[in-house]
Amino acid sequence: MSTHTQTAGEDAQEPTIVPLRPRLDDAWFTELFEKYSSHIYKFVFRRTSAEDVEDLTAETFAIAWRRRADIPEGYVLQWLYRTAGFVVANHNRRQRPVLLNEFPEIARDTDPAFTVIEDAEIREAFYSLSERDRRILLLAAWEGQSSEQIAEVLEVSENAAAVALSRARARFSQALV
Known part of the structure; x- marks a missing residue:
């Protein structure tokens, strides 16, 4: 692939092609x-x-x-x-x-992260959350993912991931009450 630079006689609309590493x-x-x-x-x-x-x-x-x-x-x-x-x-x-x-008691194909929640109250609150909330909380707490990384996994903006994480944490806190 070669680099193409614009010359004075070429159409001004033609894009410049920059070579990329394969x-x-x-x-x-x-x-x-x-x-x-x-x-x-x-x-x-x-x-x-x-x-x-x-x-x-x-x-x-x-x-x-x-x-x-x-x-x-x-x-x-x-x-x-x-x-x-x-x-x-x-x-x-x-x-x-x-x-x-x-x-x-819990199926083998269940995420083992769920099975280590020993406190019955915490486990009950956690399982009361939607699958999306549980996934977001696990990505943050178990996988140590930042909002930016969670955004990549969920294919949303970083702001949307931060909001989703905040809401999941709030719903989890509310479920514990």
Whole structure:
């Protein structure tokens, strides 16, 4: 790809083409991995057993490499979270079936972050919230995401994410009363 600069005889409306580093090269993927691997590792860690975290995180990034042309520009983190969620769900489905007399109180495909809420009052208040509110609170509290990062995941503006987080916290506080 070459750089095109405008000359005096050319149409003033023609855009200037600036060469970009190929979005899908090894350097792009290295940058993607360095920037987001810890986010995806933590996300997977909270949803599966400790011995599977590294494999499932690696599988998520292997899929990202194979499907790199499908990752929407500007939505990399959201795509990685969604892919990691599918990877974990597929992994959990492949697990050994549970006999009915050993069936857990909370289904295996439920986010383990929910199961560690031991205080019955807190758990009841948390489960009374909408799925969206629970997701926002978990992204903030468990994943340590900022409003800006939550905005990326939810595909909304940073202001909308901050408002949604504030409202979710308020509804959670109200549910505790």
